[in-house]
Amino acid sequence: STQSTWGPNSCAYIQHSKMPAKAGGKTGGKGKSAKSRGPKATAGRKTKRKAVRTWSLYIFKVLKQVHSDTGISNKAMNIVNSFINDIFDRLATEASKLAKINKTKTLSSREIQTAVRLMLPGELAKHAMSEGTKAVAKFTSA
Numbered sequence: 001s002t003q004s005t006w007g008p009n010s011c012a013y014i015q016h017s018k019m020p021a022k023a024g025g026k027t028g029g030k031g032k033s034a035k036s037r038g039p040k041a042t043a044g045r046k047t048k049r050k051a052v053r054t055w056s057l058y059i060f061k062v063l064k065q066v067h068s069d070t071g072i073s074n075k076a077m078n079i080v081n082s083f084i085n086d087i088f089d090r091l092a093t094e095a096s097k098l099a100k101i102n103k104t105k106t107l108s109s110r111e112i113q114t115a116v117r118l119m120l121p122g123e124l125a126k127h128a129m130s131e132g133t134k135a136v137a138k139f140t141s142a
Helices: 056-066 074-101 109-119 122-141
Strands: 014-016 052-054
Touching: 056 074, 074 109, 109 122
Parallel strands: none
Antiparallel strands: 014 052
16 A cells, blocks of 8 residues: 555654654765765765654544553554555545546545545444534634
8 A cells, every 4th residue: 555645734644763863963964074085984874764654643642532541552553554544545546536527636625525425434424524524614713
């Protein structure tokens, strides 16, 4: 499954890097110092890892709202994260198809709402619709 580049509220994905921040505040530009000359300079440096984007922070927050005394293992967190990415991808694809049918280039809340109605079954769709409507109302009022 593919990972999307945006989430709810435009930037809901949290970037987690497994490497600690650099000490000393140097940005790693191409300045010519005594250390950066020669082939030995890159031998001791670590390569920069790509930031991993997950929903785990939000999954954990919702879990604590529902069951404050319950934890979640890393394996379970990865499964729930994959599930959310899959549903997100399906809804985005369906909303994109709806926008194409309506000959618009913008995904509005209406396309997302219709995609939710089409993709999710019965009671789950009703709950998702009410939560989505509440979120849009909160966003527009702020």
